[in-house]
Amino acid sequence: MVEDDPFLADIYSQKLEKAGFNVGTETDGSKVLNAIKEQKPELLILDIVLPKLDGWEILEELNKDSKFAALKVMVFSNLGQKAEVEKGMKLGAVKYLIKSDYTPSEVVEEVKKLLK
Numbered sequence: 001m002v003e004d005d006p007f008l009a010d011i012y013s014q015k016l017e018k019a020g021f022n023v024g025t026e027t028d029g030s031k032v033l034n035a036i037k038e039q040k041p042e043l044l045i046l047d048i049v050l051p052k053l054d055g056w057e058i059l060e061e062l063n064k065d066s067k068f069a070a071l072k073v074m075v076f077s078n079l080g081q082k083a084e085v086e087k088g089m090k091l092g093a094v095k096y097l098i099k100s101d102y103t104p105s106e107v108v109e110e111v112k113k114l115l116k
């Protein structure tokens, strides 16, 4: 999970761990690509507004490298304009959740659906 708000990162990673997932968190966008190479996650939960490298740039970087072809990306952002959601999907996200529309339990349900 990439989330620069440590409070949110904590809530969601704990909730996901309780549901049985192994969760790695990054708060700094520039560290994400290396962390993915090392940890090889099945799913990336990606915030968009991030320091240094934002979520859009991370999606673009992921698209450039075939190593990341199997990685599923779920955008999880407060950005909820139609154009932003479309941009996320166009850049390869399999799902785009707007933070304020989902409770932590609902986010866990979405993750389960994506990883079943």
Ligand SMILES: [Mg+2]
Pocket: 003, 004, 005, 047, 048, 049, 050
């Ligand atoms: Mg953020």
